[in-house]
Amino acid sequence: MTFPLRIGVQLQPQHSDDYAQIRGAVRRCEDIGIDVVFNWDHFFPLYGDPDGAHYECWTMLGAWAEQTSRVEIGALVTCNSYRNPELLADMARTVDHISGGRLILGIGSGWKQKDYDEYGYEFGTVGSRLADLAEALPRIKSRLAKLNPAPTRDIPILIGGQGERKTLRLVAEHAEMWHSFTNAETYPGKAEALAAHCEAVGRDPGSIERSSGVEGRDAESLVANAEALAGLGVTLMTVGCDGPDYNLGPAETLVRWRDSR
Template identity: 85%
Template sequence: MTYPIRIGVQLQPQHAPDYNQIRDAVRRCEDLGVDVVFNWDHFYPLYGDPDGAHFECWTMLGAWAEQTSRVEIGALVSCNSYRNPDLLADMARTVDHISGGRLILGIGSGWKQKDYDEYGYEFGTAGSRLDDLAAALPRIKSRLANLNPAPTRQIPILIGGQGEKKTLRLVAEHGDIWHGFTNAESYPGKAEVLDRHCSDVGRDPAKIERSSGVEGRDHDTIVANAEALTGLGVTLLTVGCDGPDYDLGPAEALVRWRDSR
């Protein structure tokens, strides 16, 4: 399979005390011509003031579903630990309907201990969280298949992570999109491991879209990194964008690069 080059923006829901700042950034993303707008699933900022302003992931996605008309939306990524898998499937189906079929269900095993401790979740270990994700993914898919009304489409499942033993195996088994949190240097080795897992489970690796963040702030660096990643087979390229101002300059550079290809 071949996939078109797509541009994503992760609007990090931190350091924006007025939600209007995020709403405006979503509008600007859609006007700019990006393909996917992501947020993330944390309860506190990941950098800057650790107790700074922050908003919750899935209620925000419901608002984005109503606000937008063209872009796909999703979390990069939702934490499996925070919600019952069947409930998460129902939430995803509902946002899918609100958006008219534009949700990407991004999911990962979780890692930010402060989120767990402050909200009363058991942190466990990296291995136990991955085991929980392995148990959750079939439940999510089963619930999606049995909801009434059904989702408007087969909601694509994006799995985030690069662990070679467990995470990439789960991508091979369940993922429609793989976001490895890699760069052009680390991507090839991880992709090779994923291909081996696909072979082991009888999955065509070409049926898994490849996604990556793009590093850099200036135009030339961003474009060079995008070119390097697409040369390796990555087709969904995402830049992060922090509050409160949500500078979309890097996204604009990627959109211009995409359109000039």
């Protein structure tokens, strides 16, 4: 399969004590031609003041679904541990309907211990959290198939992670999209591991859309890094954008790059 080159923005829901700043950033993403707008599923900031302002993921996605009309939306990524799989499927179906079929169901096994400790979830181990994700994914798909009304489309599942033995196996088995958390140097090895898992389960690795974050110290290096990833087969390039100002300058640079290719 051939996927179009797309640009994403992760609006990190931290360090803004006025939600209007996030609402405005979402509006600007639509205005400048962004393809996908993500948030993340944490309860506290990941950097800066650890007790700074922060908002919850899925209630925000419901608001984005109403606010927007063109961009796809989703979490990069949902923490599987925080919600019963059937409930998560119902939440995803509901946001899918509110948005008119623009939800991406991004999911991962979870990693930030403070989130677990403060909100009363069992942190477990890397292995136990991955086992929980492996058990949850079929339940999510099963519930999506039972819901009334059904989702407006086959909601694409994006799995975020790069563990070669377990996470990439889950990508091969369940995902339409893979977010690799890699760069041009580390991506090829991870893609090779994914291809091996796809062969083992009888799946064409080309049927999985490839997504990655992209960074750069300036516009020139940002574009160079995006070009390198595109040359390796990554088609969804996402830049992070932090509160409270939500500077979309790097995203605008990538939109111009996308449109010039």
